[in-house]
Amino acid sequence: xxxxxxxxxxxxxxxxxxxxxxxxxxxxxxxxxxxxxxxxxxxxxxxxxxxxxxxxxxxxxxxxxxxxxxxxxxxxxxxxxxxxxxxxxxxxxxxxxxxxxxxxxxxxxxxxxxxxxxxxxxxxxxxxxxxxxxxxxxxxxxxxxxxxxxxxxxxxxxxxxxxxxxxxxxxxxxxxxxxxxxxxxxxxxxxxxxxxxxxxxxxxxxxxxxxxxxxxxxxxxxxxxxxxxxxxxxxxxxxxxxxxxxxxxxxxxxxxxxxxxxxxxxxxxxxxxxxxxxxxxxxxxxxxxxxxxxxxxxxxxxxxxxxxx
Numbered sequence: 044x045x046x047x048x049x050x051x052x053x054x055x056x057x058x059x060x061x062x063x064x065x066x067x068x069x070x071x072x073x074x075x076x077x078x079x080x081x082x083x084x085x086x087x088x089x090x091x092x093x094x095x096x097x098x099x100x101x102x103x104x105x106x107x108x109x110x111x112x113x114x115x116x117x118x119x120x121x122x123x124x125x126x127x128x129x130x131x132x133x134x135x136x137x138x139x140x141x142x143x144x145x146x147x148x149x150x151x152x153x154x155x156x157x158x159x160x161x162x163x164x165x166x167x168x169x170x171x172x173x174x175x176x177x178x179x180x181x182x183x184x185x186x187x188x189x190x191x192x193x194x195x196x197x198x199x200x201x202x203x204x205x206x207x208x209x210x211x212x213x214x215x216x217x218x219x220x221x222x223x224x225x226x227x228x229x230x231x232x233x234x235x236x237x238x239x240x241x242x243x244x245x246x247x248x249x250x251x252x253x254x255x256x257x258x259x260x261x262x263x264x265x266x267x268x269x270x271x272x273x274x275x276x277x278x279x280x281x282x283x284x285x286x287x288x289x290x291x292x293x294x295x296x297x298x299x300x301x302x303x304x305x306x307x308x309x310x311x312x313x314x315x316x317x318x319x320x321x322x323x324x325x326x327x328x329x330x331x332x333x334x335x336x337x338x339x340x341x342x343x344x345x346x347x348x349x350x351x352x
Contacts, residue, residue, distance in 0.1 A: 046251075051180060059268050067266030068284065071259045080301055083107045095302060096281045101238055104246070106203060110251030115258040129261040130332040131253070137203035139333040142195050145324075146338055147218075149186040152179050153318075154345035161352075173310035180317040192274045197223055198328065215337070219244060222347025229351060236350050240343045247341020249332070251289075255319070256326040256335050260285040269327065276328045286319030 084094045086106050096103060119129050156179030158166070165172035195201065202213075219240060226232040228344065263281030270277055290312035297308040322335035 048275070059266055063266045067263050071262055071284075071288065074114060074118065075092045075254075075259065075292070077092060079110055082110055082114075084301060085332045086110075095299070101234065103243060108180075108246035108250055109240070111254040113245060116254050118258055118262075124181055127330075128265070130326055130330065132331050133333060135199070135329060135331055136333055137208040137211075138195075138198055139329050139331055140208060140215070140337065141201070141203055142325075143334055143337040143341070144199065144211055144214060145190055146187045147181050147192055147341060149190060150338055151345075152186070153342075154313075155179060156314075157345065166274055167314065168308050168310055175336075176234045177314040177317055179250040180314045180321070180333060184317060184321040184324075187321065188274050188276070195328075196275060202352070207249065215341070218341065218344050221344060223350060225348070225351055231351055236347060239350060242349045243343035243346050244340035248342070249295055249336040252322060252326070252332045252336040252339055255285055255289050255292075256322055257332040259288060260326060273324075276324050278327045280323065281319065282323045282327065286316050289319035290316035 087094045087096060087103065090103070090106055091100070115129070115131075118124070118133065119126055127134070153176070156176045159165075160167055160176065165175070167173050167176050183239040191198075222240060223232065223237060226236055228342075234295045260281050263284055264279055268275040269279040293315040294307045294309060294312040296311065298304050298306045318339075322339055325335040325338060326332055328334075
């Protein structure tokens with residue numbers, strides 16, 4: 044079925060059916076909350092002899108983070124689905140990089156939100172802190188989407204010169220290296236700092252985007268279609284369902300329901316839901332996971348700098 048679906052239309056050959064929608068939602072929920080969980084617990088058991096190693100080894104997140112890449116590979120390539128339909132393409136890579144660099148100044152607002160919470164001694168796990176941070180994410184999203192409509196209305200037709208693209212790549216590399224460079228004269232360079240930058244960019248950034256906006260959102264788009272439009276961006280119910288699953292995933296960061304720990308971080312889900320909408324809209328506008336992967340991954344800059352405070 045998927046091989047008959049073009050990325051431009053993201054529509055099934057027939058009108059979406061209730062059965063097709065139900066199957067798609069069931070599939071992604073089982074994959075995220077059952078398959079992923081059992082594979083993650085299995086990897087921990089094999090590596091450390093326990094599913095709950097304490098303290099958590101620094102390499103453990105990388106071990107589990109591999110699943111963000113492997114599971115989409117299994118369900119896209121293993122089931123012979125078209126990777127382009129699932130946003131796994133670098134066809135418009137230069138355009139995506141340029142778009143992200145234009146969006147990043149507005150995305151910094153989310154870091155400003157985090158800084159305010161730190162200054163005031165508030166936590167994003169509590170209602171007030173979470174709502175303030177959610178407000179910053181909403182503002183950043185509105186500004187980014189508005190900027191994209193103004194500067195990238197002809198995204199598909201943009202011609203990025205090779206020299207400019209290379210310069211853009213070096214700018215991104217420089218941004219990622221900034222926390223490490225600044226850590227040297229401050230005497231704060233550590234394995235933890237380097238690990239945070241690497242983890243956030245490659246695994247939390249690209250890994251999560253390939254999993255959520257690549258596999259999950261695209262799978263739901265195939266079932267639900269993309270009948271709505273906002274600021275020139277086509278989207279469907281898959282955008283919101285994926286953002287909800289993304290939000291719940293972050294709520295589970297403080298819990299382990301398979302081990303009987305149901306201490307969910309409810310308020311963590313507020314701003315991550317809005318973040319999911321932002322990344323999802325970027326995926327729909329660019330028809331690729333490159334743009335959301337880059338922007339999400341550039342959170343590494345803020346997180347790295349925060350360790351220097």
